Structures are given as C-alpha cells and as structure tokens.
Amino acid sequence: MARAHPSRPTVLYGTKGVSGGKRRVTLPVEFHRLIQPGTKVLVVEDLVSSGATVRLLTELVESLGGKIVGIGALWRRTKRSDVDGKTIFSLVSRDFPTYAPETCPLCKKGMPLNREFVKRRDERKPSTAEEDDE
Secondary structure (H helix, E strand, O other): OOOOOOOOOEOOOOEEEEEOOEEEEEOOHHHHOOOOOOOEEEEEEEEEOOOHHHHHHHHHHHHOOOEEEEEEEEEEOOOOOEEOOEEEEEEEEOOOOOOOOOOOHHHHOOOOOOHHHOOOHHHOOOOOEEOOOO
C-alpha cells in the first residue's frame, strides 16, 4: 500500500485492543524513531466501522510529529467516509447496521452469538493510546 502511494510514506503498524472498557492503540517503540517531524504516514486498516481506532492511531502518529497523508481500508462498513476531516479510501464500502442487544432483530429471534469470533477481554493486550470519555 505504502509503495503504491505517490507520497512514499513510512510503513509501520500499530496494535489495538481494549483495556478497562476503552479502545486503545499502541505503536511499537521501535517505530517511534521512524516518525520524525513531517514524516509522511499512510494509515491502513483492514476494516473501518466507527473510525475510533483510525482516529486513535492518527492522533498517536501526529503526536509523534508524523503527517498523515491518507487513510486506507480494505473494507469500510459505515456510511461515514472521513475521520476528523481526513477521507477514508476503501476497496469495499458497504454499510452494515449495528444494533444494541435490545433492538437487534437476531437477538429478538433468539439466534445465538457465534462464539468462534468473540475474543475474551482477558485475552486482549493493553495498549497506550486511549479514546476520551464522551
């Protein structure tokens, strides 16, 4: 992705998780030296739903002096096409509604959750950037 981008941004990755009920993003310390003031960074996600993880990662990169040159995603599953004024470019864009348990049509039908895709909170690794309480 970075090689194909015209600005030739730095390639690095962040890890994400949840700790204490809050979404967090960590940038491995070995990447901190790669982000100098003005370093061009392309943020790429596999799946963007609310944009919260992308927002945390862009804030983290910018706090280290990096310049976000773009946000890309393989799949954007929301109608939202930007995060904080930065356009999200995606290969697939399809809106899937998200429901609270009390309004979920499948929950009302008694359909069980597929546990194969659920990660237990205690298996998740804590991270360093955290979303604000709103």
